[in-house]
Amino acid sequence: MTGIGASPGIGVGPVMVVVAEELSVREFPILPARVDAEVAFFENALACSRRDLKQIRNGIAAELGESEAAIYDAHLLMLDDPELRRAVHSGIRDQFRNAGVVFRDHMSGVAAKLARVEDEYLRERRADVLDVERRVLRYLVGGGQRGMSGLTEPSIVVAHEIGPSDVAMFERDRVLGVVLETGGRTSHAAIVARGRGIPAVVGVKGATQAARTGDLAVVDGSRGEVDFRPDEATRAKVEVRRGRLAEADRVLRELRTLPAETLDGHRVELGINIELPGEAAIALEVGADSIGLFRTEFFYLGRAELPSEEEQYVAYRAVAEQLAPRPVIFRTMDLGGDKVASYLGTTHETNPFLGYRGIRFALQHPEVFRAQLRAIYRASAHGRVRIMFPMISDLDELRRASALCEDVVAELRRAGVSHDPKVEIGIMVETPSAVWVSDFLARQSAFFSIGTNDLIQYTLAMDRDNERLAHLYQPLHPAVLRSIRHAADAAHARGRWVGVCGEMASDPRTAVLLLGLGADELSVTAYELPRVKAAIRGVTHAQARTLAEQALLLPSAETVEELIHRTLDPVLPANVLHNQNPS
């Protein structure tokens, strides 16, 4: 059966079909003398559910970050819903009905309004409501909290859908794979499965009918395939494929402790990009030298008010501490563009990528910006911290942002708050204007980090979200390569180092080209780091430089691409060229 591959890897094991447990609610009258006790019984069920949910919420927040925890905040709000409590209290006191029945009726009433099954968005909302209903009913009629505890042995979980609270119970050792009839790649179940490295396929229609508890099943989350009761031949093939995946994985994993160094001994700093503080641990797992881009926007988005300095400090400190002595580059808030935070007064713009965003936005909100800088500087006492400003397009912006940093340092010194006064301050080079004034910018910044995603769209004047222009998104366009070379030369002329943190760096072949163009540091997607490292270790610095010189002479992206394949394919190891899907 096929579905959507939601979390990569292959899981083989016995099936456990999980059906929503029957929580049958009996109706009975409440004696007038017992109404207070029944109300208290209901409130206690809410309190217990609240306690369980908070625990799950904090666990998920620590593991996957605050934004993934937001769904549990919404569940907590349901427990505190004023209308729900009014309805249940009144049902008990005025109609003498028992708490379980009144509560169930209220929740079912909400769920019924979302019953148009053809609409996936509504179905998801209904699933959340039912999830909370079951959670509370367990205390009203059942024995309290439940989870994946029904699994007596490591299993492949097959279910129609799994609510956020059940997902949180997934344990890597007990759940070998997940198959759901509902959901998409971005569903909560998919995100948690990916976060915990559990293979998952979702959107498999009819899976619970086809599967039988106890049967052997194969879940291939990389391809989005599920096989219940596979025959001998299939099982043998899967074992071979699993073996190859494991072998490729092992070879790349062995690189973990080896440096990103070319055959002729040229060392590159190889870091990863992260979005959530919880991802810092991944840097250590994959053997990164640093975090080359920590996007800090998550703190400002999807919430109703500004994050406090303290809240940011705690999270930043945790990341700096985990990585120490390796460096972490904190990119200061890059709001605006496609990321807006309502409470900061951002409004709809017709051309947001050319609008009020990045450093332009930060300099207009000095108090918000200052709070973030203070948090970063305070965290700098606990690790090796670097700061980088987004969307710089001239020297004046850099000067004003740096002046704020100096203010913050002076403030912290006066107050006796520990910090590192020598934090390296650099900039993102992602606008054509920054490229062309890079000689001025290099005087005032310790490093450049070239943000290729935006640099490509600004240089080629193409909106990268416009599907009709997808063919124009050409990382290897001569204008892009010349821009990178120009900025790198300007930095080196001042003795500054240059990094690249866009998607371009995550492609092993292009990474070699970037090295030749002058990159001293690359910051990549964690998942691609081993392959990029293997590519760097497969060439000499001289080869990379020659490749770059030749590429700069070619007139089009196609010819550059051809050159790269012709030059590198014979040289690089097979597990670098053919990625995660050897068949």
Add this chain to the structure above:
Amino acid sequence: MTEADVVVLNESGLHVRTCGVFVQVASRFKAEVFVRHGDVEVNGKSILGLIGLAAESGAVLRLRADGADETDAVTALQELVESRFGGMN
């Protein structure tokens, strides 16, 4: 009483997390808050009420607040919805 109409811009409509943020903002005000979608009006501080509106992307909501800080409440909620709840899907 203060009223305003607002359009849900989020691609997936008024989903559970957006309802949660709405309730958090609405609850900061003393004024009573109501949200109407079609013929149904619910308490704007009730997340289950809001979820039950089943409002999809493009739905027009009428916000109504009654109380001392009603103008601020309506303005804040209007901005929240118009900003796609701070950039959610």
